[in-house]
Amino acid sequence: MDDRSLSDQPISTGLQEPSDLQLTDKQWNILDAALAVFTEKGFSAATTSEIARQAGVSEGTIFRHFKTKKDILLAMLVPLIRNTMGPKSVNSLTQMIVKNENLPLREVLLMIALERQEFLTDNQALLRLILTEAQYHPELREVIIGEVAYKSQEQLIRLIEQRQQKGEIRQDLPAWVLVRSFFGMVVVYMLSRVMLTKREAGKDNREEILKIIDLFLNGAAMEK
Amino acid sequence: MDDRSLSDQPISTGLQEPSDLQLTDKQWNILDAALAVFTEKGFSAATTSEIARQAGVSEGTIFRHFKTKKDILLAMLVPLIRNTMGPKSVNSLTQMIVKNENLPLREVLLMIALERQEFLTDNQALLRLILTEAQYHPELREVIIGEVAYKSQEQLIRLIEQRQQKGEIRQDLPAWVLVRSFFGMVVVYMLSRVMLTKREAGKDNREEILKIIDLFLNGAAMEK
DNA sequence: CTAAAAAGTGAGTGATTACTTACATTGTGA
DNA sequence: TCACAATGTAAGTAATCACTCACTTTTTAG
Numbered sequence: 219m220d221d222r223s224l225s226d227q228p229i230s231t232g233l234q235e236p237s238d239l240q241l242t243d244k245q246w247n248i249l250d251a252a253l254a255v256f257t258e259k260g261f262s263a264a265t266t267s268e269i270a271r272q273a274g275v276s277e278g279t280i281f282r283h284f285k286t287k288k289d290i291l292l293a294m295l296v297p298l299i300r301n302t303m304g305p306k307s308v309n310s311l312t313q314m315i316v317k318n319e320n321l322p323l324r325e326v327l328l329m330i331a332l333e334r335q336e337f338l339t340d341n342q343a344l345l346r347l348i349l350t351e352a353q354y355h356p357e358l359r360e361v362i363i364g365e366v367a368y369k370s371q372e373q374l375i376r377l378i379e380q381r382q383q384k385g386e387i388r389q390d391l392p393a394w395v396l397v398r399s400f401f402g403m404v405v406v407y408m409l410s411r412v413m414l415t416k417r418e419a420g421k422d423n424r425e426e427i428l429k430i431i432d433l434f435l436n437g438a439a440m441e442k
Numbered sequence: 443m444d445d446r447s448l449s450d451q452p453i454s455t456g457l458q459e460p461s462d463l464q465l466t467d468k469q470w471n472i473l474d475a476a477l478a479v480f481t482e483k484g485f486s487a488a489t490t491s492e493i494a495r496q497a498g499v500s501e502g503t504i505f506r507h508f509k510t511k512k513d514i515l516l517a518m519l520v521p522l523i524r525n526t527m528g529p530k531s532v533n534s535l536t537q538m539i540v541k542n543e544n545l546p547l548r549e550v551l552l553m554i555a556l557e558r559q560e561f562l563t564d565n566q567a568l569l570r571l572i573l574t575e576a577q578y579h580p581e582l583r584e585v586i587i588g589e590v591a592y593k594s595q596e597q598l599i600r601l602i603e604q605r606q607q608k609g610e611i612r613q614d615l616p617a618w619v620l621v622r623s624f625f626g627m628v629v630v631y632m633l634s635r636v637m638l639t640k641r642e643a644g645k646d647n648r649e650e651i652l653k654i655i656d657l658f659l660n661g662a663a664m665e666k
Numbered sequence: 667c668t669a670a671a672a673a674g675t676g677a678g679t680g681a682t683t684a685c686t687t688a689c690a691t692t693g694t695g696a
Numbered sequence: 697t698c699a700c701a702a703t704g705t706a707a708g709t710a711a712t713c714a715c716t717c718a719c720t721t722t723t724t725a726g
Contacts, residue, residue: 244703260578262486266684276705281685283703323663350574354484363638387662395653396662398634399627406626407619414587429619437661438611438620439547468673490714500675505715507673 245283247273249294257343261291261351288355295348296361304365307337311373315380323381327431330374331404332424338408371397387435403430469507471497473518481567485515485575512579519572520585528589531561535597539604547605551655554598555628556648562632595621611659627654 251273255264266287270277284290310333318326338345352359371394378393387396407430411423475497479488490511494501508514534557542550562569576583595618602617611620631654635647 242703260484260486262484263578265682267682277684278686278705278707279703282705285685287684346577350577353570353574354487367634367638385664387664391653391657391662395631395650395657398631399654399657400662402626402628402630403623404626406629407622410591410622414591426619429615430623433615433619433623433658433661435661435663437657437659438615438624439659440609440611466673489712491712501714502675502677502716503673506675509715511714 244273244275244279248275248280248283248290252290252294253344256291256294256351257347260347261287261354266290291351292355292357295351295358298344299348299358299361300365303341304369307366308369308373311370315373315377319380323386324431324435326377327400327434328424328427331427331431334404335408335423335427338405339412342412371401374401400434403434468497468499468503472499472504472507472514476514476518477568477571480515480518480575481571484571485511485578490514515575516579516581519575519582522568523572523582523585524589527565528593531590532593532597535594539597539601543604547610548652548655548659550601551624551658552648552651555651555655558628559632559647559651562629563636566636598625624658627658 248269251269251271252264254272255269258264264287266280267277269290270280273280280290284293311330314326314329314333318329348358348362352362374397375393378387378396381387382389382393404427407426472493475493475495476488478496479493482488488511490504491501493514494504497504504514508517535554538550538553538557542553572582572586576586598621599617602611602620605611606613606617628651631650
């Protein structure tokens with residue numbers, strides 16, 4: 219009925235990770251429904267009665283398992299970030315970096331950008347919810363920064379420093395400037411693609427991403 | 443009492459622009475209070491009674507002037523974007539571009555980045571509100587894209603094409619790739635600066651921005 | 667000055683909210 | 697089989713919500 223349900227989302231298996239094994243089927247149903255309702259309406263506009271309806275349980279059952287509405291949000295998002303989004307992001311970066319040490323930087327960056335794009339389009343609604351609610355729930359903000367942002371940046375810095383040592387890229391700029399700049403170029407490209415245009419996701423934009431990588435590597439200035 | 447009040451915000455004069463002259467003092471008070479409450483709690487969690495309290499009027503007065511709560515939000519944000527944020531952004535870009543046609547691109551980009559940074563730090567809360575609520579109110583989204591995003595991009599594209607014709611920068615990349623990439627580098631740098639670090643805004647980061655511009659112009663690759 | 671219109675008010679309005687409680691059902695260990 | 701705990705539920709609960717209305721005050725026009 220609801221195609222944004224947790225079970226259809228690429229990220230869904232997150233709630234079944236080790237540290238969440240104590241979750242029963244019913245609790246999982248509730249969090250599944252909560253994801254759908256929260257992503258559609260936002261935390262404040264979502265109601266516990268609608269979550270109950272979509273989960274197929276009574277409202278009392280919800281409050282048997284979760285003390286407050288906010289608890290539902292955090293019980294859903296924090297493990298999702300900590301156990302799934304975070305490791306998924308960081309590990310795929312780590313793998314791509316160590317497995318392709320001898321590939322040209324250009325190729326590695328393309329792989330990273332494409333993987334990032336897939337992740338972003340697959341989990342659009344969820345990411346929007348997380349970033350929106352991070353404004354109002356500091357616990358969320360800390361988990362995102364600590365488990366995803368910081369660790370991902372760390373991996374990319376490793377890649378850059380690896381290539382700096384090989385003499386492939388400039389050593390007169392700190393690695394974090396290169397990392398954040400590349401990240402910014404790619405993410406803003408993808409966001410503006412989604413927001414400003416009607417083009418379908420994942421359609422023949424490999425060439426465009428290659429242009430951005432070209433720009434990142436060779437710069438905008440005319441060659442002398 | 444509330445240091446986020448409209449009258450203290452750099453953008454505040456927006457509501458007094460020509461097309462809003464029909465606003466009375468009381469209406470202005472209400473929108474001023476609405477800005478404070480909406481930015482603090484978000485649209486859904488904000489209550490009309492608190493807006494009334496902060497505006498120093500009764501709740502009935504609010505609904506005498508605005509039909510619904512959503513009307514308050516739009517009556518506040520749409521003119522703010524259309525009459526102030528939009529023109530301010532676009533005009534300052536236009537001026538910097540035409541006034542400095544003979545300055546090195548590096549200098550012009552620095553001016554643009556610094557001006558952007560000032561705008562962003564001065565209007566942080568307001569921008570957060572706008573981007574958050576744009577998710578749920580398509581009218582807002584359209585105004586932002588049409589009045590700010592599209593027109594700003596247009597100006598930057600003009601700058602890039604101007605410099606492409608002068609042979610200063612590469613002509614084998616479409617202007618929009620250069621524009622969005624530069625924008626992404628700068629904005630993500632600023633956001634990560636605000637979110638990940640504790641550094642005070644506007645403090646000695648001129649050098650860092652210059653590094654980003656250097657990267658944009660000359661690329662990450664080792665010079666051959 | 668006056669009368670009508672506009673603006674302001676605070677006490678409602680019914681609907682809805684997150685959450686509770688009293689009770690029923692189910693699962694479990696001996 | 698039975699006692700008891702865990703789980704589930706529908707009908708609450710008080711609070712709060714956006715919004716209205718009957719009425720007073722202020723502004724305006726002739």
